[in-house]
Amino acid sequence: MEQGQIGEIEEILINAFPAVEREIYDGWILNFSGGYTYRANCIYPFYHSTYDLEEKVIYCENQYRELLLPAVYKMTEAVPKALDELLEARGYKNVKYVDVLHCRLEGWTAPKMRCPEHDYEVIRMHRMDEEWLEGVNQLIDIPYPSMEKIQKKIFRRIRLPMICVKIRHQGKVVGTGLGVLERHYIGLYAIHVHRDYRRQGLAMNICSQIIEKGKSMGATQAHLQVRQGNTGAFLMYEKLGLRKMYTQWFRMKSWPESKQIFD
DSSP states (O other), X not given: OOXXXXXXXXXXXXXXXXXXXXXXXXXXXXEEOTTBOSXXXXXXXXXXXXXXXXXXXXXXXXXXXHTTOOEEEEEOTTSOHHHHHHHHHTTOEEEEEEEEEEEEOTTOOOOOOOOOSSOOEEEXXXXXXXXXXXXXHHHHTOOOHHHHHHHXXXXXXXXXXXXXXXXXXXXXXXXXXXXXXXXTEEEEEXXXXXGGGOSSSHHHHXXXXXXXXXXXXXXXXXXXXXXXXXXXXXXXXXXXXXXXXXXXXXXXXXXXXXXXXXX
């Protein structure tokens, strides 16, 4: 696919998940978030670069190592192949592959969903509240209070129009979802369902709610990211009409003192 279209989606993804701190270095975006997720602690090398490539890589390594973080690069086919080859030669390993899925919403209708096995309370909001944030934390089982604070700070930094969905059962949040609207795209994020409540159509319900509301707010296209190997999620997203657009891969180099990335 065209590099310009990848660049557009990648800019949208950056805006929808703002790192705690950022540095711009000769067209590269360096993200720092204390080790919470690869995408919030990585280098985005998507814009035109003028400095010597190896010089830049060494500079970035020093910036991340000083913060006790591994150096991680988010790569796509739009990134110059020479950088991927240089990172390979410097010992960077591929640690994660993510597919970006996409669909156009003209004529889109939500798929038929079976009746749930329990009575659920589905709540849709235009701003995330504390219950939604706590629900995400619990559903992804964040191990440290410090990571919980970082996660909340990242979500609270989003300044774009949004749709938050939470599903309650017996007073407990068992499902969450987030839609972020930018440039006529509705992006889907934080789609989580408690392990005891899966295979009941809750994730499909959450995604459908977000896409339908996004359409009413002016979205003409939808996108989301899904980790390769998550077969169940791929099958569900196919039912929603989403198809693979391109792949991201994360290259990482760490040191003995580096923190472990929670992802």
